[in-house]
Amino acid sequence: MSDSPYQTLCHAVADASLLGATSSILSWDQETQMPQQGVELRSRQMAQLARLAHQMGSRPEIGHALQRAIESPEVAGDPAKAANVREMRRDFDRRTKLPARLVEELARVSSSAQHEWAAARKDSDFKRFLPFLDRLVELNREQADCLGVPEGGERWDALAELYEPGCRAAQVSAVFAPLRTRLVSLIDRIKGATKGPSDRFNQEPFSIDRQREFMRWTAERIGFDFSRGRLDQSTHPFCGGSHCRDVRMTTRYKETCLNDALGSTMHEAGHGMYEQGLPFEHVGTPLGEAVSLGIHESQSRLWENQVGRSAAFWQWLTPQLPAMLGESASRYSAEELYGAANIVEPGFIRVEADEATYNLHIMVRFELERALIGGSLDPKDLPGAWNEKYKEYLGLTVPEDRVGCLQDVHWSMGAFGYFPTYTLGTLYAAQFFDTACRSSPGLGDGFRRGEFAPLRHWLNANIHVHGRRFLPGDLCERVTGGPLSAEHFLTYLEGKLLPLYGLA
């Protein structure tokens, strides 16, 4: 029996996607295994795979197969298949809307820009980076026009769509506004607090070898499946790999701060368990892929924060520490460790920020990139605008661009519209977690006994298993019964931090 139009389409799409899986293993290898001198040829390999994947994924045959599948009764009569085809169409349109010239130019410029950015950041020399930023903003405005600005929307929306389907600047702004007000006020109260948690534990040294075993043990206990994944070490932690049966996550270790490795491990394991929860039978097609960066981030934040920074989690973990990390760990109570994992301290660097201030870092970036792409901010004025917002939102005077507008790699990679997904993920996490706890009372309390399977199963059944069947906003409505709101997160955060700082 020959394949149906739907099956033909799925095979063609999965075949192109397989090259992406290969590319992903090569990236992981580059960050964790590759000998230092391998880099030159590796970048040629990566460029070749990207070119071939783009060619295969935008072949006119896929366009025809899409058309035939859309018209077939098999697809019309099956909502899951229809959703799969809808998303394949989205990917195909995106690929074919961009002229090859623009794709290559973006790749070329962002490759040099990343190099220049690294040098500029090192010397805190914004002028060196400026011509590249100028060109990247220009090319991204052009990209937005090719992709098509959504009706009633703006250019930034077309770019954000690449990371978060359905995301609109106006809606992000509406969600962020109350969040900012309440966070600024919360942080102000904390700054004025006369008591607060001790960070003694964050100065306690533990051997890296022991930390490594401990992180593996922890990831396994919360439910990361090592027969379908790995945990390695890299400078910047990430979660990659090629599919749900081969998930590669990394963490990093500092001798004097266990919470650094633990936070990264919980975070990446959240991403990793999402990937492992995707259905293997749909591998290579949208039903076997994650919804969006925001939903992905909701999974990592949820395990990192709602689980890993909860009092129940530390009640379970604390008595286990001395056996795994050495006797010095026995000098800490669960209460102290819970506090040490929840210290709030405004700083310049986003990736080092705590749960409360983190989102203010994101808002600064969102507002500035929206203005850059919208044309109301000239790239040359970025440092001034950046520093002004840091003063206003975080109360900090940025001393140099290295710890200011040059700190992140994203814009140098040509990624505009990406940053808000971090905060969207944070908000989704709180909203999902509230729903999970309401639907299974006692779920959060089980952490005290090391019981994480109920939460994992709830996430599997309500989020992971659907792949890209629902758009992020629709998934949120379906799972939680309402649209995304900052309220869940704020209630959670205030409920945790105010007592810790004696402000309840």
Next chain:
Amino acid sequence: MSDSPYQTLCHAVADASLLGATSSILSWDQETQMPQQGVELRSRQMAQLARLAHQMGSRPEIGHALQRAIESPEVAGDPAKAANVREMRRDFDRRTKLPARLVEELARVSSSAQHEWAAARKDSDFKRFLPFLDRLVELNREQADCLGVPEGGERWDALAELYEPGCRAAQVSAVFAPLRTRLVSLIDRIKGATKGPSDRFNQEPFSIDRQREFMRWTAERIGFDFSRGRLDQSTHPFCGGSHCRDVRMTTRYKETCLNDALGSTMHEAGHGMYEQGLPFEHVGTPLGEAVSLGIHESQSRLWENQVGRSAAFWQWLTPQLPAMLGESASRYSAEELYGAANIVEPGFIRVEADEATYNLHIMVRFELERALIGGSLDPKDLPGAWNEKYKEYLGLTVPEDRVGCLQDVHWSMGAFGYFPTYTLGTLYAAQFFDTACRSSPGLGDGFRRGEFAPLRHWLNANIHVHGRRFLPGDLCERVTGGPLSAEHFLTYLEGKLLPLYGLA
């Protein structure tokens, strides 16, 4: 300025070859890193890369580019470029001579055959494997006809050509005949010896962690460059990686036999240093590739045996052992360790064989595969023929096919004409080493002081740097002044083993 016909050809060939480099990293990953459940999708990735590489490497455009390059004065006037084009032509012809149907059938049958072979070996059930062997012999006879039997040669030659250009069964046979006579007689004398080395050291346990550090240290000391390569662990040691700046070798560890890991490490480091010695400026074209399996094996055998089983090597290594492996190592003299690395003991299993008996294992296989492909041996009669030869050459009665004709994976992979390259490599190693020692007196003696660079530099300059510029036979003549002969190896082996067994 536009590319010359030669440059155009090189770019096209290197582009196709890049996919092979990618494939090689994925294979390495599969053997050393991949989580267990990754296997299903990984085999799809490998098949896709093989298909794409074949498509890219046999495009008619490459045929045209070859023709234009051959006719260009740039190539006609430059022997190195001419050799590069000669080898690109060889590769292209090989790819285009085989009908796609046959390539796919071979891939399909050998994939199932490997699976059945593994099961058949486990149960020592030759009948289970027989239908696959039958079919593989048939397909390989067909493959030989497509590739073209060399004038005056036989079908086996056409297959051996895939691994060892210029290799002919008649010549192999002429080289192997005196080798067999002298080896059988040497082994007989050793079997009758009343004294011999002690294997006490091969029972001494050392922690795997310490062995691991020690192997890395040893590989580094003999000259493997870790900024351009890695050493990992796998069930079957191998050397892979994608190019001379990213060489991935592996070894294996047994707690109670340091010489197992050391022999593997020295062997794979020999392969690895060959790869690292290939010229990066020719990466992706034949001038940047190894000549043949036989020449590759000469490099591994040379470091494993001529270096790693020499008295001078153990005089250097022995005093270093206690610090690296623990105090128990101090109970051994250099002389005892040299002996322990050179024990001769006929056995059934090729991969566990010593330096003397190993080649008899190869001769059995060569003679049998030559007869299978030639048609004078029916696959169903393989076990009987195998056991007869083991009796004759090694004096052993094979108790079951598991340790007899089912022990090797090669034929199940459809690889006929491969086995002799192991012994050719052994013979080339001895002949190259003799030449190196003649041209730099004191070179072997330097091992006593841990001086390995002179040998490595000699191999770099005389062998590695040429890539595939010379065919194996021509390289041997050029480097050693004469054709391949078993005499160098026999003199070396008798000169070492007879005194060790008190027979000198």
